[in-house]
Amino acid sequence: MKADIPGKPGFNFGDAAMVPVRFAMELVDPPLRWLQRTAGLGGMATFFLLPNMLIFGIFVLLPFFINFAYSMTGGAALFLPDRNFVGADQYARLFDCSNYLDPNSCAEDTFWTAVGNTGWFVLLQVTLMIGVSLVTALILNRDLRARSFWRAVFFFPVLLSPVVVGLIWKWILQRQGLLNFGLYGLGFEPHAWLNDRNWSFAAAVGVSIWAHMGFYTLILLAGLQAIPKDLYEAAEMDGTKPTRVFLRITLPLLAPNLLVVIVLVLIRAVQIFDEVYVLTGGGPGTSTLFLTQYIYETGFAAQLRNPGLAAAASILMGAVLVVLTLLQLSLGRSSEKKGDRK
């Protein structure tokens, strides 16, 4: 027999805080009971779903569909009815190049610069991010003391806002910053990293790896920890070499998580904007100008803003993302199936 739990304490703060909530909820109950009587359970289901679907419809679905209309209009006017129909002109403009290998030969050269930069960024980001997070996850998966502490260490930057991330690194990479101080101590000349075309791009890649690797490490670590320990014990009994254990046990069993991580990194990398915008503003020149910034500036900030062109560019980007997301969903589906079979 369990011990008797003493009765309620006299005053409970949570209960007191609930009083106005309770009151409000009871207030809307009678009209909703009436609704339930007239519309039935189906009607109530609609009622519960409606607010979310309404907001979702207005602010996600509707823009998604009229985006196509936007991309076929020209001019600087904001509202769709005020804009003139130009057919596929905006797309034609984006693809108007005399030499498709050279962005500078295109009418919309900044777009192609942004595409090129984004492409490089995605490539570097995926390889480096996977490498770094996989190594970190493998290390965290070892027989560590205080594992959750170390996991938290790598996770810390994930929560920081992109603006803060950008500013932290802008402060470190600037001429009088910590990096130059360190190098100075080793006898190097200070360098204005962010004013250098190559270094600013490297900084963009590095900073976003710094900011997000903890997230992917976490997913990979979860995958590693789900691998049954007895497999490793069996391998140890057989005297299997560690590299072989990694290639034949760890990697195949981690594959579903790894694929998910790759696609997630891809999807995020294609949309890179916030932290780089704060860090470099896209510069120097257009060396760190990425697609989202191109769309943003073409649509809102440029002197000669052209929402139609921005819409066309965003639809192209959306198409890439849709492909990637479908890839992710199908990967998720197939890894789920694998889980079932186990």
Added chain:
Amino acid sequence: MSRIAQFLFRRKGGRGWHWTDIVTWVWLVGGLFIMFGPAVWLVGSSFKSPAALAEFPPTILPYITQKVTVSGIDKPLDLYEVTLEGGKTVKLAEVRRVGVVSQMVDPSNPGEVIKVNISQRKPVREMSFASENYTGPFTHFDFVRYLWNSVFVTVVATLITLIVNSMAAFALSKYEFRGRTIAMLLILATLMVPLSVIMVPLYSIVSALGLFNSLWGVILPTVATPTGVFILRQYMLTIPDELIDAARMDKASEWQIYWRIILPLTAPALAVLAIFSVVWRWNDFLWPLIVLSRKELYTLQVGLSIYSGELNVQWHFILAMTVVTMIPVVLVFIFLQRFITTGIAGTGLK
């Protein structure tokens, strides 16, 4: 200290060291510095005076040069330690500097001016935390406004997200109705439509609704999060349907079932979503940047990025404001990190 080190470095198996152990510790300790170092450096810098910030090489801790008042001179003078020709060191105050020669006086004997080569003198420094970096933004910028705007957006958007998403999740997990699968698929499909793809038309819709330059224009487009609906629905599916049947037998209305049975039982998932939502909305940048063009409406993130992008960046204020902007997220990190990491590991969302 050594106890902590012992605790951290002790191997579980008690076996000897292997090269992989060394890699592990290099990686971890290196990670510790790389992950926390920049933020710590930022916080440290935020306490430095503008003069100390401009210094190169920089000091780790915030120092300023000690000042003395010398009778006969109005302004307080910088104090230096000077090595005289005889090898003796004395403390002198600098009156004026001409080229490489500094004219100095002994504070206790202000009459006599001593000329010293500047290589012979070193400033006498003391630690000083420049708290005016933190108080300054309140007067120089509309910092309080930005703070308030950010808090307002975060709190209101999170509340609406919790209510609206939980209602939808309830409908999608506990009712059979036509179109349920379609609704679910539509919501999942939103994952494919990030802001960067729809910002142009979304901007015009928000303007058409009169929400341009309004905090509601920042809040509303973000609240119908598909991930929120998704985690809440997954959680609600684990609540037995018999509880709902029991409540129906108990004459509860569907609304009462929602808020008296379902909501309390979904509390753990709601907490996770609330934490995520707070972090998301606090950190939002691109959308507020588009919607808010009036200074008094800026959120912290927008204000910070705009002031840090100015030609003449007032770094001492920017650094301090960045630290303040970091505080809520760091608090979340310290107290709720476990919650979040298990949430991510379980659902794979961010």
Added chain:
Amino acid sequence: MGHIKLTNVAKSFGSVDVLHDISLEIADSEFVVFVGPSGCGKSTLLRMIAGLDRPSRGELTIDGKLVNNVPAADRGLAMVFQSYALYPHMSVRQNLAFGLENTKMPKAEIVERIAEAARMLEIEPYLERRPGQLSGGQRQRVAIGRAIVRRPVAFLLDEPLSNLDAELRGSTRAELAALHARLSATMIYVTHDQVEAMTLADRIVVLRAGRVEQVGTPLELYNSPANRFVAGFIGSPHMNFLDGTIESLGPSKAVVALTGGHRVEVPVDGTAAGARVTLGVRPQHISIGDKQGIPAEIKLVEALGSETVLHADVAGQKVLVVAPGQHDLMAGAGIHLSLSAAPLHIFNEQGLRLG
């Protein structure tokens, strides 16, 4: 109060027909038990009466009022669920009060009703606990308490004892019987358990695959099962079935030749000579006889002390015998079984009772 009537009620989930044409009348303050194999639709039938599911066809009336479209909340019934379905985030008291608060009952009366139910069910010491802090038996009482405080016209109980251990089940069963006598409300009770059905029920409804096989008092079902299914389902261990043919027909008597050649005389009519039939006989009614009996071989002996269960083989068919007392028998031994004192049941090829 509490008179429930179903007329040709049917239920389908999508294209799956779960219940077919059920007609049933339950009188006020009657204790009716639904039994049947798993998945036969007992819970579905109960939920339909409760109003949690809507019938696809047919009519359902409570006290003469058609309630097909009346929501569960307005039918005045209370239900006890198999999993108890106690609200885990509320204390026992709040669990009991929830349904009453929803009817806007005055506070004082709520308190009084809870006190009364708590006293009746002896759950007073636990009123401030959460369901998670209770044992299975205590939870079960709270679930019943939640129904009692509502003072419903009928109680619907879906396997309320199935999560309790055997001993607790026995004592709670007795309490339920007492409770029914005291409240004199209609009770509809779903169970798998023979003993519960036999001891509690005024009438038992046997269901199979969504159809009513037989309705009757426990002894009616035991003594004259309407078909082979009911015969096999009611009684424990279940009835033995032996194949045979009608050899000759007399006035209200027939001789059945069993497989293996043995002949028995049974009171039966409405059949023809040469028809293939099944003879049913309960294990308790078979005795170990002399050489005139049916020859059988013992396969297994289970000595339970007060009785001995013999698993025997009669011409390739398994026969169970429950013999009172202790017997010195060994597996492999040959014995003779006597049916002379046994009530015999005859079923035709369709499994329907003859005679």
